[in-house]
Amino acid sequence: xxxxxxxxxxxxxxxxxxxxxxxxxxxxxxxxxxxxxxxxxxxxxxxxxxxxxxxxxxxxxxxxxxxxxxxxxxxxxxxxxxxxxxxxxxxxxxxxxxxxxxxxxxxxxxxxxxxxxxxxxxxxxxxxxxxxxxxxxxxxxxxxxxxxxxxxxxxxxxxxxxxxxxxxxxxxxxxxxxxxxxxxxxxxxxxxxxxxxxxxxxxxxxxxxxxxxxxxxxxxxxxxxxxxxxxxxxxxxxxxxxxxxxxxxxxxxxxxxxxxxxxxxxxxxxxxxxxxxxxxxxxxxxxxxxxxxxxxxxxxxxxxxxxxxxxxxxxxxxxxxxxxxxxxxxxxxxxxxxxxxxxxxxxxxxxxxxxxxxxxxxx
Numbered sequence: 001x002x003x004x005x006x007x008x009x010x011x012x013x014x015x016x017x018x019x020x021x022x023x024x025x026x027x028x029x030x031x032x033x034x035x036x037x038x039x040x041x042x043x044x045x046x047x048x049x050x051x052x053x054x055x056x057x058x059x060x061x062x063x064x065x066x067x068x069x070x071x072x073x074x075x076x077x078x079x080x081x082x083x084x085x086x087x088x089x090x091x092x093x094x095x096x097x098x099x100x101x102x103x104x105x106x107x108x109x110x111x112x113x114x115x116x117x118x119x120x121x122x123x124x125x126x127x128x129x130x131x132x133x134x135x136x137x138x139x140x141x142x143x144x145x146x147x148x149x150x151x152x153x154x155x156x157x158x159x160x161x162x163x164x165x166x167x168x169x170x171x172x173x174x175x176x177x178x179x180x181x182x183x184x185x186x187x188x189x190x191x192x193x194x195x196x197x198x199x200x201x202x203x204x205x206x207x208x209x210x211x212x213x214x215x216x217x218x219x220x221x222x223x224x225x226x227x228x229x230x231x232x233x234x235x236x237x238x239x240x241x242x243x244x245x246x247x248x249x250x251x252x253x254x255x256x257x258x259x260x261x262x263x264x265x266x267x268x269x270x271x272x273x274x275x276x277x278x279x280x281x282x283x284x285x286x287x288x289x290x291x292x293x294x295x296x297x298x299x300x301x302x303x304x305x306x307x308x309x310x311x312x313x314x315x316x317x318x319x320x321x322x323x324x325x326x327x328x329x330x331x332x333x334x335x336x337x338x339x340x341x342x343x344x345x346x347x348x349x350x351x352x353x354x355x356x357x358x359x360x361x362x363x
Contacts, residue, residue: 001310003320005113008100008333011320015096018308018318024117025154026308027092027257027273030102033109034321037300040277041086046292048086049283056170059085072239073166074157078260078274082267088169090275090303092116092257098270101339103320104327111322115308116275118154118257123314124305125254131301134187136194140202140250152251153306155276157260160236160243161251165276167235173284175228180281182223186249189217202250209246220249253278255302265346278302 005011019026029038042048048055059080060067066083070076081089093099096113103111126138141152155162171179190201193216201208201217208217223229224245236243256276262268280302282288283295308318322330334340 001313001316001318003318005100005320005322005330006326008097008330008337011096011100011113011322011330014320018115019096024119025094025257026096027094027116027118027275028096028099029090029092029114029116029275030099030104031112031114032103032105032107034112037296038090038114038303039296039299040081040088040090041084042088043277043296043299044086046295049295050173052088053170053172055085055087056080059083072157072163073170073235074162074258075260077166077169078157081274088277088279089258090277091270092273092275093271094273095271097334097337097339098272098344100320100322100330101334101344103322104330104334105341105344107327108324110324111327113320113322115318115320116257116306117308118151118306120153120254120305121307121309124301124307124309128253128298128301128305131298132187134191136191137187137250137253139194140190140200141254152254153256155256155258157258160240161248162256162258162276163236163240163243164232164247165252165278167232168279170235171228171232175231176279177284177286178226178228179232180279180284182220182226182229183249183252184281185223186217186220187253189220190249193217202248205248209244253302255306257306266344269343269346275303275306 003014005014031038042052042055056077060076067076067079070079077087077089081087081091099113100111103113120141122138122142125141126135129135129137168176168179193199193201197216209221224247230245233243233245255278258274258276260267260272260274262272277299280295280298282290283292304317310316310318331340
């Protein structure tokens, strides 16, 4: 449903109707213009995506002292996003007023606020899997949500899963290509396994890597011993020495809401988290001629798995639109509530000076 917002109180009233549903945790993202998508910066150019490893490693080598307090590759990635390096992280906040600030702070057009949750939209998840030819895999995610406390869709920055996936961002194009070819083979195997034998790979996940017998997924187990996998595991072990040479491919295909240690006053004030956009995989396969617009479409579909949709119209996202003519007055209202540039960017002393000047100029 599209909500048109004219005042802060109007916005709070609409948000309260939403968050009265205590079954979910909600996260908010403000964009100061009506962009055509909600993709993170790394997807804005094929050149950026192809050089994801170089962006990461160059920034790390250029300013190593900046990352001294980081314990994992995900924390490094989060700090890079914080300083505006293009990454596959999408900034979100647990505070809807922070998202409203970002929706009105700049831009010539209408501002927008989107809502996410850490539980999947089953229709969007099924659509994504079906479009990739893996429609039977939906059973793996339904089973996990129902039978165990495991959550594919919400993680913390210190989890093994996020260490693995953020380490994957540092791997070369060639290693990514070989890695995802093996992962793609696994998805096809599992899809057929579910369809033919009516069993789930995830039910035997804990014992799978210790079982020395050849089985239906023996090829995947052999792939774990190839160089692209071994290099990835070694990267993960630099931060987590106990990291085991294993992974759950079912993790890699879905987006996650990731909580993180607040490493600055800015992160603390913004009550920030991240939506981690998964790797599509086929963008690294030289044997597939995939148009970049298709990569963007698939990445957006992955994000939409965690987007909140209107219960009465499942095809429509919940979205809060702030018409451009109300941006200035809402920004002033937020300032009275203590949410202004000096709160959002506490380390930016130049911005504080600019605010003081504007105050006395009557701007």
